[in-house]
């Protein structure tokens with residue numbers, strides 16, 4: 001373990017996890033979410049799309065797929081102890097960075113007032129990164145800092161909607177190539193797997209899948225005295 005690496009020291013009271021598609025959080029941070037929710041943290045999910053292109057079936061109906069995937073996300077969230085899921089229903093695969101969409105993310109940050117925000121690392125050097133993940137992470141970062149904390153940014157939310165500025169303490173970015181913050185999820189691995197099981201439209205929950213996920217989280221924990229970890233890039237605000 002290098003001196004920059006940190007192991008989770010405190011569990012926030014409130015958290016907002018922002019994903020591009022239903023199942024993003026299950027891969028990226030569901031162990032952490034389960035652990036925090038168990039400890040009393042109020043966690044909410046914000047989904048930018050509802051994954052309406054997440055199929056290899058060319059005859060699939062995107063609206064039906066959206067319905068199925070939102071229900072799967074709700075079920076996964078319930079398993080983890082997440083309080084609510086907000087679905088913005090943008091089109092899967094077509095997320096574009098815009099000031100309007102950033103404003104929508106700012107609105108949710110101002111509404112839920114999370115101490116910690118979790119999302120994709122948009123700067124990771126993964127050349128096969130889903131473009132929606134990159135846009136999602138950049139929106140999360142830019143909404144948290146500085147937009148949500150500045151009263152003249154999206155001022156109508158404050159004047160007309162009764163929201164107030166909010167400064168999150170930190171972001172934890174998953175899918176990163178530069179992890180420096182690790183959460184021990186050994187005690188909640190069963191809940192992480194239960195949340196995966198809630199997405200039958202997306203993967204076959206077989207031994208291969210279980211072994212692949214276990215190996216990934218064992219590798220994250222290699223330098224520590226616990227067995228399974230989730231890894232993040234820590235951004236203090």
Ligand SMILES: [Zn+2]
Nearest residue numbers: 020021024130
């Ligand atoms: Zn995704």
